Amino acid sequence: MHNLIPMRAYVDAGLHERELATLHSAWHYAALRRDLMANRDWVLVNLADREVVIQNFDGHLSAFTNTCPHRFNAIRSGDCGNGPLICPYHRWSFGHDGAPTGIPFRDSFRDLDCEKLKLDCWDVDTCGEFVFVRPHAENGVTLPTWLGALSPRLKTLSEAMDKEYGRFRLDVRANWKLVVQNTLEFDHVYSVHPETFGAVVARRPSLAEIDMPMPHVGYRANLSPPEPARAIHKRVAAVFERAVVGNSCEHEHLSLFPLTAIGIHRRESIAILRYVPTSPSHTIIDTRLFLPRIADITETESAMLAAYSEVMLGFARRLGEEDRDICESVQRGVANLTGHRGIFGHGERIVWAFQRAYCDYMKCHSQGRDL
Ligand code: FES
Ligand SMILES: [Fe+2]
Structure with a gap:
């Protein structure tokens, strides 16, 4: 599997303008x-x-x-x-x-x-x-048609989303497609996030592609079971076990074409990310974080999760900053070359699936714009 998106699509201002004009008409x-x-x-x-x-x-x-x-x-x-x-x-x-x-x-x-x-x-x-x-x-095309099989998943998630526990925006000096692609594989976790995500995801997960209507893509990563070290973490984990969504050994990622992603991490957190491309080499990521609804939660448990969610927010922000730094580095690398094909390993096949979906969408919807 080789790179499908031409390198100039990450750097060229004219192409970027025509790309956004094409994406404009999507839901x-x-x-x-x-x-x-x-x-x-x-x-x-x-x-x-x-x-x-x-x-x-x-x-x-x-x-x-x-x-x-x-x-x-x-x-x-x-x-x-x-x-x-x-x-x-x-x-x-x-x-x-x-x-x-x-x-x-x-x-x-x-x-x-x-x-x-x-x-x-x-x-x-x-x-x-x-x-x-x-x-x-x-x-x-109607919204139900655009979402296809994603509709029931979004409805289930809607019922499972409880309090918003954090929101932050990150400025990333990289093309939005690099930012999206970075979220679609786990192979960088141990090199880019050794002390954050890498430390809590003990072994390399395998990714199972979620069957989504193109141009959307998604995966489930099988995670090792959580191993809470401290007593307070054990109590928090026991509460999260009663969450009405997620799986304690899974991370699910839904990439809603073109500019949205939803992540469900174990039974602990639901993240909604919106990507705002402001130039070929600049993207704002608007991240909102939600606690899952917990069956029969008590006031004490609720207060405990509120305190714990501060920790989760700090973790998510740090993870986001690590991803920002690597995306900016890739943008610099991309700007140095033209015409190289790159290569994707098996763990990166969802990145390739996104590239294929992007290219197909652009071909179908560019209405004569030279992309
Ligand atoms: S009322 Fe809006 S520009 Fe005059
Ligand atoms: Fe990452």
């Missing part, structure tokens, strides 16, 4: 329903090549490009909030269909056609807790 995971529960709750996310605001209008979720149709101000700033959708520049307000509902000094505008002054609408659909958006398309 993108954007937020969780819990982020948008109340009327007027909103979140702002960066997706592929633009900012999208998602807002709850009396229980209905709408999504729009974050640009005012009046004179193009970015309407929302910040990550999230609650309030009516009003552009702060001249106070135009907007309804659930994106049409202006209030225009100060309305009389001063000639030929005001509110239909033509709608916000740029995106389609919104949900799968369990997961909120997805894509640019509005009359006859595009």
Whole structure:
């Protein structure tokens, strides 16, 4: 198995622009329903090549490009909030269909056609807790079709996700595809994470590919049983044994094409990662971490997990920083060469599967763009 993605796809600015224009039309995971529960709750996310605001209008979720149709101000700033959708520049307000509902000094505008002054609408659909958006398309593929067999898995996960115990963003000076590929194999664990992941994953796991509808890919890694050394860790492990999701001897990784990954580590933690490519050689990783729901949890156990999750958050951040450093190093290496084929071992076949899915997707959806 050799490299399928050309090296210039990691470094070339023109290619990067055309790549994002192609990825733009896919369904993108954007937020969780819990982020948008109340009327007027909103979140702002960066997706592929633009900012999208998602807002709850009396229980209905709408999504729009974050640009005012009046004179193009970015309407929302910040990550999230609650309030009516009003552009702060001249106070135009907007309804659930994106049409202006209030225009100060309305009389001063000639030929005001509110239909033509709608916000740029995106389609919104949900799968369990997961909120997805894509640019509005009359006859595009539906979310259930896009997710295929992943739908039931995401619904099960939605029911199993309890409190969010941490969130952090990492700036990585590497192409997003290198960042994704780094998550799809375990062979680097002992060289890149010798004191973190390598120390807790005692033997090299084998990976079983999860049967996912292309272009998504995923695997399960069989881990050695947890060996808690201290009494407190034994008590925590006993609580996690009652989690309603995961397997104490497994790490599951689902890569939702193109820019999302979900990791379920043993029965301990569920991570959702969103990749935001900002240039050919820069990616922001937005990581959110959740505790699994535990059957019949007591208040004492809950407090114990809250304290332990601080340790897990520190661990996840350190792991992320180690991966950031190696991805930045690979980016430097990639920038030095053109045309080399590379090679993948058996433990790296999911990386190859991602590359194949990426190439197929680009071929099918580039609509004449030279990629
Ligand atoms: S630019 Fe938004 S109201 Fe004027
Ligand atoms: Fe890693």
